[in-house]
Every structure is written in C-alpha cells, then in structure tokens.
Amino acid sequence: MTVTVLKHATIYTGLERIEDGYIRFDDKILAVGDMFDYKAQAGEQVVDVQGKTLIPGFIDVHAHGGYGFDAMDGDADQIDEMATKMMTHEGVTTLFATTMTQSTENIDKAMRGVKQAAERNRIIQGVHLEGPFISKVFKGAQPEEYIKNPNIDLVKQWQELSGGLVKLITYAPEDEGSREFEDYLLAHNIVPSVGHSNATREQMLQSKATHVTHLYNAQRGLRHREPGVTGHAMLEDNMYCELICDGFHIVPDMLRLAFDQKGPERIELVTDSMRSKGMPEGKSELGGQTVYVKDKQARLADGTLAGSVLMYKDAFKNAMSFMDASLFDAVEMSSVNQAREFNLTSKGTLEVGKDADINMLDRNHDLVATYSYGVKHDTED
Template sequence: MGKSLLFSNVLVVDEDGVERIDVLTADGRIEKMGHGLVAKDAQAFDGRGKILMPGFIDIHVHGANGFDVMDADAAALSGIAQALPKEGVTAFVATTMTQTEGRIAHAVETAGKYRSADGEAELLGIHLEGPFLSPEQAGAQNPEHFLKPELDLFNHWQVLGGGHIRIVTLAPELEGADKFIAGLEASGVIASIGHSAATYEQAVASNAQHVTHLFNQMTAFHHREPGVVGAAMLDSRFRVELIADLIHSHPAAVKLAYQQIGAGRLILITDAMRAKGLGYGNYDLGGQTVVVDETGARIQTGRLAGSVLTMDRALRNVRDLAQCSLPELAQMSSGNAAAALGLHGKGKIARGMDADLVLMTEALEVELTVCRGEIAFSAN
C-alpha cells in the first residue's frame, strides 16, 4: 500500500449528507475522520473549495481508451482499469456483449481471473449483457447469437468466471426466463430487464430486481401499455440504470427519470465502449463497426452502440438538469451501485470503508482519484 493521505477542510459528501471535515486514509482504508487531524507521514491535500465524494462505481461499462471487455485479454482489462480513474471511477463491473458462446466464455473466464493492480479501478465482477435478449429490442447487440435463457449455460459461464458474474441483462418475456431468473436469484446474481419487448405486466410479474439503461431497447411508455419503462418508474423494487449523456435520452427524459424514480433507485452508468477517451472515428464493438462522431457512437444502421460518456460528465448533466443535491449525486454514482452489489466497504465515506475517493472542484471536475488508498489519477 502507498503512503497515507490527509484531506483537510474538505467538503465530504456521500448519500448520508454533507460535512466539512478532515479525512485520513491508511493501508487502503479510511482510518480517521475529524477536525484538526495531523499525520506527519501522510501526503497532505488542502480541501478548501473542494468536494470529496465516494469513488464512482460504473456497473455497466464495456470499454475505454481503445480497450474492450470482449477483447478477452488481461492487458485490455488493465487498460480499462487504468483509464477509468480519470473520470472519478474507482470500481467497475466489466460488461460483455452478445457474441458466440465461445467468445463470451473466453471473456468471462478472463475477467473472472483478473485482479486489479494498485492504482487501477477495481474490477468488481462481470455484467453479462446478452445473449438472452429479444430480437425486437436488439439495439447494437447481434441477434444472430441471441439464445433463450439457459440456466445450464449460465452456470457453465459462472464456473469459468470463478463465480464473478454479478449481473445478467435479459428479456424476461422469453421462454424459460422465469426459471432462469429464479436460478439467478438463488445464487445471488442480479437479474436485470433489458433489450426486452416485455409488457408492463410481464416486467412486474418477473422476479427481476434491476433495469438496464432505462428508455433504451425496451418497451416504451404508452398510456394503454406502460411497458418496461412504466414498470421501472412505478415498481419500487427496481434499481434503474440511466445513461445521462443526453444522447441516449432527451434531457427532459433524464429529468423525468429523476423526478419519478428518484435518487434512491437510479444508478448512473456510462455503457461506454472502447472509443471513450479517444477521438472521433471507426471502432469495433462485438464484431460490428461503430462510427463515433458528434451524434454519439452508432453502428451502420444508425442505432446507438454504447457511449463515450464519462461518469463525471454524467454527474454534471444530472445536476444541471435535475437540480439535485450533492448527496443525491453521491447516491446515484456510488451508493446505490454498492448496495445493489452488496458491497459493505464502498459507496460511503466513513471510518473503516475502502479509501475509494474522488476529489472534485465545486464545478464537479475531477482533480484527484484514489483507488483503495492509492492515487490513481491527478489532474495536477
């Protein structure tokens, strides 16, 4: 572990509130919080005019900086883990794409074995996005490789991944989905509704606990058929992912999601692909060419194919649109994700918690990111 870090007179923000206080880290954890803290061996930071938040947790990210989870390569995972702290992300769930069974198996096995190095965002597990999806809501997922939910196949992948698959996005209306979701629930894996043509009734009747990228690739709200969107808004058991890049969803839709669902259930994600952090151009996503320009990241049909959104930009967008509080932003960017994954050491700033921290300006620009006590990014 690196040296201790001391943040003095900093505005500490998490979902429980706001307090101006000193924070001392040691051995990868938060050791003390109080006023007038002194630690002669600690690297000191003057926090006046700065905000200290729990490090962001991105539970739905495919890639960054030229790397993708489906590269199925430890170097690619390391590349992603090194890139994410620049935007304040200290932990992430590596997200796969629909591909052949063999390619998914290889990606899952590689991610399951990966352990983040010091100074990298921590890989928390795997988000299996597909192949148990609806052809009617394929988006940029390749329907050639879609399958009906098969618990035996999932269990095979889970064994390959060392038990590290944490979330599965699926369409609950598919044949066999009820048994599949029950199997996920029994093993502590989150079942998330996404790429789904389910009716409102089917979504509510399912035992899923989560909704993948709200509004995108799901049955939209209609006054005679509220769809998955209506279920996400009205059923309080669902935690709901939101891509707040203002491309995947109109600004008014983002504001509506905040007002109707609330900070207690929303989880900000990026759904970013390998072009994040790079310039405009052509990139690969799950074997398909993606063109990235000012309109976003799109496959040749014009459909959106993930994003190049950063988490700090997502926070600024939501703050500006929803006029929400700093504790609510902390809840949507870390606290809810930590709770969903059952992470007792992350998502808050308190004594004994992991030293996963992001120091920001009042304009929510990232100045410093700390991953498990190690400085992973510094703007200066």
C-alpha cells in the same frame, strides 16, 4: 502504507455533508469527521485541500470498454489497463466489466480475461452479462444471430470461468424459461435485470427482475394503454434504474421525468461505454459490427446507437444539470445505490473501514484527482 489526511475539505460521505472536514486513510478509511474534532497524529501526511470537495469513488456497473479496449476482447492485460484508465480519467474506482450478445466461445474468452484481470486489478469487482438472453425485437446494437433463450447451464459455465464475478445479467423476462432462470440468479446473488426486452406490464408483474438496463433504451416503452418495461420500472418501488446521462440516449426532459418518479435512491448512473471512449472520433467496432463515432455519439451504419463514449465524470455533472439533482443526489446515484444493491460492503460511502476510494472535485465539480485504495492519481485529460 503511509497514512494520509486530507483536511479542510467539503465532504459528501454518501450519508451526510461535512462543511469543513477531514478524512484519514491508508488503503482503508481510518477516520472522517469535522475539523473541530481533528487531532494530528505522528507520521501522517497532511494535505490542506481547502476549496475542494471529496466524494466516494464512482461505481460503473455497465461499461463495455474504452481507450481502445473492450471486455469482449478477452485480453487480461487490456482489460486491466482499461479499468485503470477509467479510474485515472473518469474517477471510476469500481467497475463491472460488461459483455454483450456474442457466441458462447467469445463470452467464454471474455470471462477468462476478466477473471485474470481482476486478480491483479481490484477496481474490477464484477461482470455484467448484457445478453445473450435478450429479445430480437429490441436487440439494439447486439447481433441477432447469437441471441438465446435464458439458459442456466450457460450462466453456471460463465460464473465458473469468471471466478464467481458475474453480479448482473440483462435478459428479456418474456422469454421461455425466465421464471426458473430468475430463481437461479437470485439464489446465487446475481441481480436479474430487464433489458433489450419487449415485455408487457403484465409479463413484468410475473417477473422477479429488480433492475432495468439503460432505462428507456432498447425496451418496450411507455404507452397510454401499455406501460411496457419503462412504465413498469417507473411504477415499481423495488426497481433500480440505470440511466445513460449523455443527453443523446435520453433527452434531459425524460431524464427529469425518471428522476422525479424514481428519486435519487433508485437511479444508478452508467456509461454503457464502448472502446471508442477516450479515443479520436471515426470508425470503431462493437461485437464485430462497424461503429461510427461523431459528435460524441457512437452509431451503427443504420443509425442505431451503439453504446456511448460517455465518461463517468461527465455523467456525474450531467445528472446535476439535466435533472436538477443536488450534489448529494448525484453521489447517491453514482456510488451509494450501486454499493447497496450489489452488496459491495467496502464501497459506496466514505465511512471508517471502507476502501479509501475517493474522488476530489474543484469548485466547478470537475474531477481533479482520484484515490483508489488510498493511492492518489491526478486526473488525466
């Protein structure tokens, strides 16, 4: 593979900012540093990218679909294409394909499809099981008839079918059997995430959940005499919080509140996107339910938000405008934290030995190109 050098870039490695720097890579990062220390090597392809900013590729741990496809369809070819489009259109270089509450047979099918897609597409690094172990009170856009109590045997089954890709499970910790369920997840390096939950603060204090699925949305909210799931996530330093930064799921004032309370080191930007992302507005589908997409919002017929059509590159920019986050903070929330939490040791920062997953931004912080494992892809509109 050809060795490439991008020089005269502003580089945010995830650890530091280099004002005038270079990065050398094939499929892995070979060197990164200040231009003062750069020494040309024979045979390398050198590109001057002055005026551009380089950041780590985005990591989305909660995305159901996009571009007409959905992980629940269980079609390996389509899941493969979906992941590639998320990279070329949005800068997502690491994806957790996300399922939803459905029949056991349909989730089985999704696990098989994701496994086959991941064997050919290294962007897919995990599975996020969102349900079916959730609360009927806060089911959101998840079909109630398939909701179950936590079930370790089903997790074992889905972990086997996926080839060990299950990394994150959304569940309701107030349900029967949750303590043993959490112990099993933690023993098998699966992160337990509270979501679609009616748990009280008292119940959350008994839980071992360390992650909250789409903070504020589909959970017992913050009240003056009952902090609920949202309050617990705000109060506990060990909780990583997903945020959907589209301006619809959470208004900017509440995004700023979360940012002020948690800080950039405990927030992870997600899209929670569904198949209509990147597609014309109109009628769509989520888990067998009709969804209507209008004005960049996806809703069921009763008005319930049904995932999003948010692109990750927009979530990244929105984080800076809605939360007054710095570019350094936005990098932490879009790459660094996810890699740390899920032990993605070759991801998350631009350091020697890591995968060459790099996003290139222009002066307006718009995405112009993505390098996935060192291969360049110009951003598609």
